[in-house]
Amino acid sequence: MTTALFLQALVSGILMGGVLALISIGLTLIWGVLKIINFAHGEFLMIGMYLVYFLVAKMGWDPYLTLIVSIPALFLIGVVIFELTIRPILKYPAINQIMLTVGLSLVLQNLALIFFKADVLFAQTRYNTALTIGSVVVTSGKLIAFIGSILATFILYWLLQNTDTGRGIRAAAQDGDAATLMGIDVSWAYLLAFGIGSACLGVAASLMIPFYYVSPTVGEFFGLIAFVIVVLGGMGNFLGALAGGLIIGVTESVGAAALPGSLSRVLVFAVFVLILLYRPLGLFGGKQR
């Protein structure tokens, strides 16, 4: 692999890694607070992407203007699905929760297949201009997506650290019972965490549409990769997820340049399994098992 090719792969990987981090932060928030693994996370992203695609391709919106719709829409979808399906089973065994969200993902994916057919859609926007820095070429859409994702991550992080609501959510994540005793409305915190975790996907959807295609199964890959990143960064660990996103983005991108076919995906899952085996609390987790 030449240096130029490596640099190109590295930069592409970092840019994509930012978006992956944002997607994973939604998942890690839900996982950390509710202790529920949402297997429908990728499908929520898919819904967001269809929404943004229609606003952009059919109604001529600027992709970044769609944020004012995609964020509240995904928040609302998250909240409704949480109230209807997740809240009733919060106390159930893990396998029930896993199967419920697996069921949700089947429903959402196949509903999309029925409504939108299996076609792969791509929105034409004016954010495809190539920017050249040395030998590296990036499109403006990817650069904006990266900056936007990092910005969104830090805004969310700041809110969680510095507002009362954020502290309430973090308290509920640490110990629900103790938080209740301290007068925190834990059930409200759960709702907010699920809503905000889903809203992250609204942001990601708006940022991705200028350079990523939409299809009913687009969420499958992102859902799985988000698990990889969350585990890598440590469950519920925000900055860990950010680092994990960048690591996986670069691994995939550089792997794709170096390995034949789609073997870089195998690399990603290999990293995942190794992390689970040797550092189950994540790369940055404190005391390991």
Next chain:
Amino acid sequence: MKAVDRQVTFTVVLFVVLLFIPTFASQYIINIGFMVFLYAFLATAWNILGGYAGQHSLGHGLFLGIGAYVSTYLFVSAGITPWLGMWVGAVIAGVTGWFIGYLCFRYGIKGAYFALVTIALAEAAVYVATNIQAIGGAGGLEVPWKGNNFWIMQFGSRTGYYYVALVAAFLGVLLTLWIARSRFGYYLISVRENEDAAEALGVNTMKAKLMAITLSAFMTAIGGTLYAQYFTYMNPRSVFGEGPSVQILLFAIIGGIGTVWGPAVGALILVPIAEITRAELSGSFAGANLLIYGLILVLVMLFMPKGVLGILGSLGKGKKNSPGEIGHEPVGSK
């Protein structure tokens, strides 16, 4: 007569009755029958690990794919009959399962993390298979038609496949009946209910779990060969992917996890529904059967968390159908 003997008698009688179905049923019914038995068998295999030992694998597609690919590859490239290739695939899957189990259990991976490891490995297998040209890459493998011949597991009508799957499901249920009453079965249940306590009482939990995953993987691969012979085509996504992995456990979960008959009951209820939906709607709605599966799964998890047999069992004993009695740990509690 003891309860277990009654159950064995019932199983044998049911088996004999089902042997006669093809004498009067249409090929359409026989097709549904085959699918019911195949999925009952696969879900029964999953149930040994997921239901009895309480280790919820979300990646059984890995073993299904190994079974399908190994027997088909041996058949296509060396002319080895699937009757033999089936056992080769099963042994390879068994060893793979043992190895995965060894790694996971050795490092204390359980609960949701075990589910994630298995799903990741199955997904990785999709990409590995996609990149091996000898087994057709992304295009997959086809089982060539060599004429109606029992010795290569190819039949001119669906009836032949029906009998093969029926025998598999029958043996699977008998095996589960035995496990449920054996020392091995009690070990598995003790692992599921409270691993630390089981360990303290002298149960070799590591060995019990390893036996469960090996047996489960072995059986799933046999189902994979049947799948390949019947559908005569496979590609990495269709056997290794998330779809088949979820389908396998769906029937066990909906029928009643950790029960002898749950997987079979789940398949008996769901497969006809899915097949009829597919036949009625697939023209206009591709994916309608998976949509139905998903909906049923969500509803069952919400309203009868212990599955159909869980509800029936609770009615009989006047207990509430609460999931707490299954005794698994919630996600994240370690």
